[in-house]
Amino acid sequence: xxDQSLEISLRVNxxxxxxxxxxxxxxxxxxxxxxxxxxxxxxxxxxxxxACQVHVDGLLVRGxxxxxxxxxxxxxxxxxxxxxxxxxxxxxxxxxxxxxxQCGFCSSGMLxxxxxxxxxxxNADREQIRDLISGNYCRCTGYQSIVxxxxxxxxxxxxxxxxxxxxxxxxxxxxx
Amino acid sequence: MKNEDFKYxxxxxxxxxxxxxxxxxxxxxxxxxxxxxxxxxNLRMTSPATLIDISGLQDLKGITHQHSPGRVAIGxxxxxxxxxxxxxxxxxxxxxxxxxxxxxxxAIRNSGTIGGSLALADxxxxxxxxxxxxxxxxxxxxxxxxxxxxxxxxxxxxYKTAIEPGEVLTAVEFLEVAQNQRTFFTELxxxxxxxxxxxxxxxxxxxxxxxxxxxxxxxxxxxxxVLAKQAMKxxxxxxxxxxxxxxxxxxxxxxxxxxxxxxxxxxxxETKSHLAGVILGRALFEMAVQNV
Numbered sequence: 001x002x003d004q005s006l007e008i009s010l011r012v013n014x015x016x017x018x019x020x021x022x023x024x025x026x027x028x029x030x031x032x033x034x035x036x037x038x039x040x041x042x043x044x045x046x047x048x049x050x051a052c053q054v055h056v057d058g059l060l061v062r063g064x065x066x067x068x069x070x071x072x073x074x075x076x077x078x079x080x081x082x083x084x085x086x087x088x089x090x091x092x093x094x095x096x097x098x099x100x101x102q103c104g105f106c107s108s109g110m111l112x113x114x115x116x117x118x119x120x121x122x123n124a125d126r127e128q129i130r131d132l133i134s135g136n137y138c139r140c141t142g143y144q145s146i147v148x149x150x151x152x153x154x155x156x157x158x159x160x161x162x163x164x165x166x167x168x169x170x171x172x173x174x175x176x
Numbered sequence: 177m178k179n180e181d182f183k184y185x186x187x188x189x190x191x192x193x194x195x196x197x198x199x200x201x202x203x204x205x206x207x208x209x210x211x212x213x214x215x216x217x218n219l220r221m222t223s224p225a226t227l228i229d230i231s232g233l234q235d236l237k238g239i240t241h242q243h244s245p246g247r248v249a250i251g252x253x254x255x256x257x258x259x260x261x262x263x264x265x266x267x268x269x270x271x272x273x274x275x276x277x278x279x280x281x282x283a284i285r286n287s288g289t290i291g292g293s294l295a296l297a298d299x300x301x302x303x304x305x306x307x308x309x310x311x312x313x314x315x316x317x318x319x320x321x322x323x324x325x326x327x328x329x330x331x332x333x334x335y336k337t338a339i340e341p342g343e344v345l346t347a348v349e350f351l352e353v354a355q356n357q358r359t360f361f362t363e364l365x366x367x368x369x370x371x372x373x374x375x376x377x378x379x380x381x382x383x384x385x386x387x388x389x390x391x392x393x394x395x396x397x398x399x400x401x402v403l404a405k406q407a408m409k410x411x412x413x414x415x416x417x418x419x420x421x422x423x424x425x426x427x428x429x430x431x432x433x434x435x436x437x438x439x440x441x442x443x444x445x446e447t448k449s450h451l452a453g454v455i456l457g458r459a460l461f462e463m464a465v466q467n468v
Binding site (some may be wrong): 003004006022023024026045046047050053059060061062064065066067069070113116130131132134135136 | 178179180181182183184186210211214215218219227229231257280281282283284286287367368369370
């Protein structure tokens with residue numbers, strides 16, 4: 001066996017990082033074990049549960065299905081970094097209010113998917129929200145409260161947009 | 177780390193990939209988007225000694241529309257998300273556009289590629305089924321040459337394709353949809369984005385309101401996507417507008433003879449056989465309604 005490792009340099013949240021990583025280590029494990037960023041959770045490690053999701057160059061990806069070496073030269077943002085930036089604040093408040101956090105294991109991945117929905121599917125209805133979060137397992141809530149939380153943020157977002165641009169024709173189509 | 181160790185090489189050109197394939201032979205596997213290969217490695221269902229990462233090859237990315245003959249070429253490394261957001265695909269290969277939302281989930285669609293899915297040839301995957309319904313051409317390159325293989329020849333069995341050692345799947349080409357062509361994709365899955373219990377891609381050509389040719393490609397029934405040839409024949413000559421929610425008896429009888437589904441962890445082969453008829457009936461009804 002090769003026991004090969006490679007030197008990578010990347011940006012994790014706001015930090016420039018150089019690290020020597022075994023080639024077989026996946027990104028979520030690198031973040032947890034080498035960077036001490038334990039917000040990305042490891043549930044299944046084969047792409048089914050969604051708890052390990054992060055952004056790579058702004059795109060939502062599964063941390064367990066990306067090798068750490070593939071993040072060479074990229075900007076990785078974790079739930080910690082996105083929280084610090086403040087972009088998750090409204091969703092986090094809504095999750096608290098609607099009791100959408102229970103054990104919390106799925107929450108980091110679920111919040112990042114929810115962010116994808118509020119950013120790109122502003123008109124999603126409940127059924128569409130359910131479809132869009134179908135790549136994230138939650139074993140506590142039965143999803144009801146999570147859908148409630150995301151729906152409430154979308155409603156507030158639409159209301160704000162209406163108030164700030166009463167006459168502008170909205171282009172908020174569900175981009176599907 | 178759950179996976180076995182491997183050697184990792186990031187290729188910078190197709191020439192380098194050919195050289196690496198020649199050097200490492202059968203023990204090397206190509207890594208594209210990794211959304212099927214990495215899970216299989218994590219689960220130790222496969223343990224390639226060497227991974228050749230082709231994800232940096234720009235030439236294998238993107239969607240191009242060519243005229244006369246009108247066709248759409250999609251680079252192997254084009255992601256599901258890029259296909260989903262492509263106006264060219266929506267306009268000229270609507271069947272593919274209709275199928276992509278069924279491919280996996282948001283995060284997977286940002287990384288997974290069409291070339292990876294075709295090369296893997298999972299019998300329950302959407303792209304192979306769509307490629308078969310449209311008889312797409314798969315482009316295979318090797319050192320010093322290339323060839324095109326039609327989807328009918330390309331899928332040869334469970335995870336088995338026409339790709340020969342030393343070849344790389346670089347693109348897939350679809351003829352653009354014709355005026356008198358009608359296509360439709362549907363599938364049944366327990367949860368949106370999961371592997372389908374059964375899926376169907378339909379490609380009809382009309383003369384007026386009469387079906388002059390039909391291709392029905394089913395997925396998740398057998399070891400590869402399959403054409404329901406008897407059912408296709410029995411649809412020819414039927415008036416499209418009169419299609420009812422209930423399949424005509426001769427089409428559903430023909431379909432039963434065409435397919436011999438395997439059971440899986442979720443349902444028996446018999447149930448799949450029944451469901452295949454159900455979605456064909458629904459799909460034809462839906463298409464007829466849209467056609468009015």
